[in-house]
Amino acid sequence: MDAEIIAMLGQDGVTNGAIYALLALALVLVFAVTRVIFIPQGEFLAWGALTMAALESGHFPATVWLLVGCGVLTLAVDGFSATGRRSIGRSLLWNLAYPLALAGLLWGLSLAELPTAARVLIALAIVVPMGPMLYRVAFQPVAEAPVLVLLIISVAVHLAMVGLGLLIFGPEGSRTQPFSEAQFELGSLMIGGHTLVVLAASVVLIVALYLFFDRTLYGKALRATAINRNGARLMGISPALAGRLTFFLAAVIGVLSGLLVAPITTIYYDSGFLIGLKGFVAAIIGGLASYPLAAGGAILVGLLESFSSFWASAFKDVIVFTLIIPVLMWRSLTSHHVEEEE
Amino acid sequence: MSNNNVLEVKNLSVAYGKVEAVSGVSLAVGEGKIVTVIGPNGAGKTTTLSAIMGLLPSRGEVAFDGSIEQVPEVERMVVRGMNLVPEKRELFGSMSIEDNLLLGAFQRHRSGKRDHLETMEEVYTLFPRLKERRLQQAGTMSGGERQMLAVGRALMARPKLLMLDEPSLGLAPLIVREIFRIIAELRRRGVSILLVEQNARAALQVADYAYVLENGGIKMHGEASTLRDDPRVIESYLGLGSKHQELLST
Numbered sequence: 001m002d003a004e005i006i007a008m009l010g011q012d013g014v015t016n017g018a019i020y021a022l023l024a025l026a027l028v029l030v031f032a033v034t035r036v037i038f039i040p041q042g043e044f045l046a047w048g049a050l051t052m053a054a055l056e057s058g059h060f061p062a063t064v065w066l067l068v069g070c071g072v073l074t075l076a077v078d079g080f081s082a083t084g085r086r087s088i089g090r091s092l093l094w095n096l097a098y099p100l101a102l103a104g105l106l107w108g109l110s111l112a113e114l115p116t117a118a119r120v121l122i123a124l125a126i127v128v129p130m131g132p133m134l135y136r137v138a139f140q141p142v143a144e145a146p147v148l149v150l151l152i153i154s155v156a157v158h159l160a161m162v163g164l165g166l167l168i169f170g171p172e173g174s175r176t177q178p179f180s181e182a183q184f185e186l187g188s189l190m191i192g193g194h195t196l197v198v199l200a201a202s203v204v205l206i207v208a209l210y211l212f213f214d215r216t217l218y219g220k221a222l223r224a225t226a227i228n229r230n231g232a233r234l235m236g237i238s239p240a241l242a243g244r245l246t247f248f249l250a251a252v253i254g255v256l257s258g259l260l261v262a263p264i265t266t267i268y269y270d271s272g273f274l275i276g277l278k279g280f281v282a283a284i285i286g287g288l289a290s291y292p293l294a295a296g297g298a299i300l301v302g303l304l305e306s307f308s309s310f311w312a313s314a315f316k317d318v319i320v321f322t323l324i325i326p327v328l329m330w331r332s333l334t335s336h337h338v339e340e341e342e
Numbered sequence: 343m344s345n346n347n348v349l350e351v352k353n354l355s356v357a358y359g360k361v362e363a364v365s366g367v368s369l370a371v372g373e374g375k376i377v378t379v380i381g382p383n384g385a386g387k388t389t390t391l392s393a394i395m396g397l398l399p400s401r402g403e404v405a406f407d408g409s410i411e412q413v414p415e416v417e418r419m420v421v422r423g424m425n426l427v428p429e430k431r432e433l434f435g436s437m438s439i440e441d442n443l444l445l446g447a448f449q450r451h452r453s454g455k456r457d458h459l460e461t462m463e464e465v466y467t468l469f470p471r472l473k474e475r476r477l478q479q480a481g482t483m484s485g486g487e488r489q490m491l492a493v494g495r496a497l498m499a500r501p502k503l504l505m506l507d508e509p510s511l512g513l514a515p516l517i518v519r520e521i522f523r524i525i526a527e528l529r530r531r532g533v534s535i536l537l538v539e540q541n542a543r544a545a546l547q548v549a550d551y552a553y554v555l556e557n558g559g560i561k562m563h564g565e566a567s568t569l570r571d572d573p574r575v576i577e578s579y580l581g582l583g584s585k586h587q588e589l590l591s592t
Contacts, residue, residue, distance in 0.1 A: 083415070217444065217451055224434045224445050231432030233397075236420030236449030236499070 007189045009306045015195045015264065017302020018202035019257045023279025024286065024294040025209065026253040031288045032226035033246040034239075035147050036139055039154045042276025043161040044127060044254025046269060049262035050165070051123045051255075053174030058112030062168035063126050064103045071095035074133040077141075083240075095133065102126065116179065124255050131251025132244040139247075143239050158273065165269035173271070178263035198260045205256065206295065209249075222246060278305070278320060285327050287335070297327075346373045347405075348503045348534045349394070349424075354402035356386070356393045363389045364558045367402075371503060371536050376529050378537040378545040378566065380579060381555035387538040388429055390555070391505050394536075395419055395426045407502055420449045423502035429511060431492040435481030439472055439491055442480050446498025458498065465494040468524060486517035493524065497533075504528065505536045510544065522548050542579035546570045554579075 023041055030038040047063055054061040075095040078084030084091060102125060114122070138157050142149060180193030213219040225232040225242040233239065254272075261267065261275065278301050285297025301320055308319040349371040356364040364386040371377045379387050393400035396414030404411045406424055434442050443465060447458035466473040469490045475483070480491055489509055496504055506525070510518040522544050528535060539545035546552055549566040554575065562569065569575050 082413070217448060220437070220441055220445055221448055223437065224441075227434045227436055228432050230397075230428070230430075231434060232445075233416045234395075234420070234426055234428065234432060235445050235495070236417045236452075237445070238417040 004188050005310070009310055010303065011189070011191065011195060013303035013306035014299060015198050015302070016261075016305060017299035018199050019261050019275070020279045020282050020301050021295040021298035022202055022205060022253050022257045022260075023276055024282035024298045025206065025291055026250040027276075027280055027283040028286060028288055028291055028294050029209075029222075030246055030250050031283075033222050034135075034139065034143070034150075034243045036150045036154055037147070037288075038250060039151075039158040039273075039276070040134070040161050041250060041254055041279065042272030042274070043158060043165065044131065044251050044272070045258035045261065045275055046165060046267055046272030047127050047130075047161075048123055048255030048258030049176065049267040049271075050169045050174055050258075050269065051126055052119060052176050052259055052262060053267070054169075055111050055114065055119045055122060056176055057174075058110075060106060060111070061123075061126060064099070064106060066164060066168060067126055067130060068099040068103060070130050070133040070137070071099040074136050077137050081141075094129070098129065116177075120259060123259060124252065127255045128248065128251040131247040131249075131254075135243045135247035136240075140240050140243060143243060162270050162273065165272075169269045171269065173266040173268040174262070175266045176259070176262040194263055198264075201256065201260055205253065218245065274317070281321060281324050281327075284324055287331060347371060348373050348407060349536065350403075350405040351390075351394060352403040352405075354390065354393055354400055354404065356389050356398055356400045362558060364393065364400075367555070367558075367560055369553050369560065369563070371534050372551070373534055374529065374532055375550040376525065376535045376537060376548055377551045377553070378539055378549035379553045379555050380539055380542040380545055381561075382578075383540070385555045386558040387555055388507055389558075391426060391428075391507050391536070391538055395424065395505065397426075417449070420499060421453065423499070424505070425496040425499050425501035425503070426505045427492045427496045427507060427509065429507040431488050433480040433488060433491060433495070436479055438477050439480055439483075440476040442491055442495050443472070443476075443498050446495035450499055461498050461500060465497050468497070468527065469494050486513050486520070489513060489517075489521060490524075493521075497528075501533065503534045503536060505538075507538045508540060509537070510539065510541045518544065542575070546575075546580075 023045070026041055027038055030036055030041070051061045051063045072095070075091055078088060078091040078095070106122065134157065138153055139150065142153065178192070178194035179197045182193030184191045184193070184196075213223055221232065221237045222242055222245060224235070225237055225239065229239060232242070258267070258272075265271075279298065282298035282301050283294045285300070286292070286294030301323065304323060305316055305320050309316040312319070347370045351370070352368045354364060354367045355362060367386075367390055369377070369379070379390065381387055389398065392398045394404055394414065396411075396416045396419050400414075404414050406419065407422060411419070434445065443462055444458060447461060451458060471487060472491060472494055475487070480488070483491065493506070493509065509521050509525070513521065518541065525535060525537065526548050537545055537549060546566045546569060552563065552566045552569045553560050554562040554569070562572070562575070564572075570580075
């Protein structure tokens, strides 16, 4: 192994690590605000990537029908609950009118001729609204349930989403075009333009999230809910609102990381799970609580993965997931359980 | 009943499982008045407040600001101008004092009333200490400062009715005096207050009207000045001749 290979593997590792970092941040966010361990995070990645692939090949993206289905389901749930009926007008608009309007719009467009930016926006417009809908249908009715119950629901949602993914996308994988074909030479190292796009997009997204949580009232409201749910309720910040907003953000992050990863590796209907799990390992390194540690952990996971694929490629996933054992041991030995006074 | 009651509760009952913690409680808070609910530990004072706020499921009728809530729901009550400062304060410990205050105005901001900067100045004039420390984390403050922050945060919503649960609990006597001074000041500014207290002496001193809650039911009620001199109240809650306490509570 020489310096060139090390640099190449390092580049690979950091690129993948940046994507894991986004997923890890989403997982920490969702857990902090709603206490849900969000296994389906990876499905948003896969659905985003495969929707993009469909748009590129000029096919009508079948995820639109999922959006319509999710919308109808959400509307039904709203219709059956007392609090939902109070705002049924808004529910009709977002859960029925919006998906149908989007489907109509896409029907009329000639998808193959769209510029990349428009495709990105359309992929986001289709998949992201399913985040808050998912929260409304699966988690909001049991928001006060213990973490274990929420985890079990999360697993169920994951299985359902993988099944639906197989149904609408089929078993074939897809790869999308990179956002940039440029190549840069740095000494003996070739840096792909797409690598730079991934890194830049991750940094921009992380900074944007930081500003959102640090500067805006809604960001602060989400943090407040994470710190003290009762206190937040007394301020009129409803857990339902916080949950929907959180799942919206998680879906945005999931779809964007799907768009970033799809040109690097072939994405199948079930690829999201494995990628999501690596984000999860990173989130665990941050104790499901610390954003900077989770992001750092994600880079570590990415590097470990790329170097182990060089030496023992058959074992690369084993090595990455084994990382969780020393991390958990270290965490349980060094952390003291303190009852926090509120 | 008269129309200038901000809050009218009729026959409120709350059960934890099969155990009825509060049964058939009726009370009213007049506009611009301080009404206190006193009583021993476990009488159901906190439970009553939680039920009115919608934190606990209850039976009975809660009429707030002229309209009846069949099923009170916290977020809705906040929108309508009811605010509870709970016994545990429930501050956002790892956020700054200013952010805590800002979040107090969340619901108001959401419904389009963007006057939080003015309100914050008013809160700061009431609690100059909070202004001095506005960038400090809420969790690092002393008990008295936390109570002030909790009250200040609730005031950020410009409530029609402020419900205070044991605001003097665990505080040094001089701070307790400060807190009660502020409660009286709030009434002067036109806020109606429902005050739950174990410190009966101080509560009766500041309040206009009082209810005595025992074993989940109202045992006595009347003008605070009358109850102050009622022998039964003196015996159970005030004690005799503790001049020291009297001094501190005024």
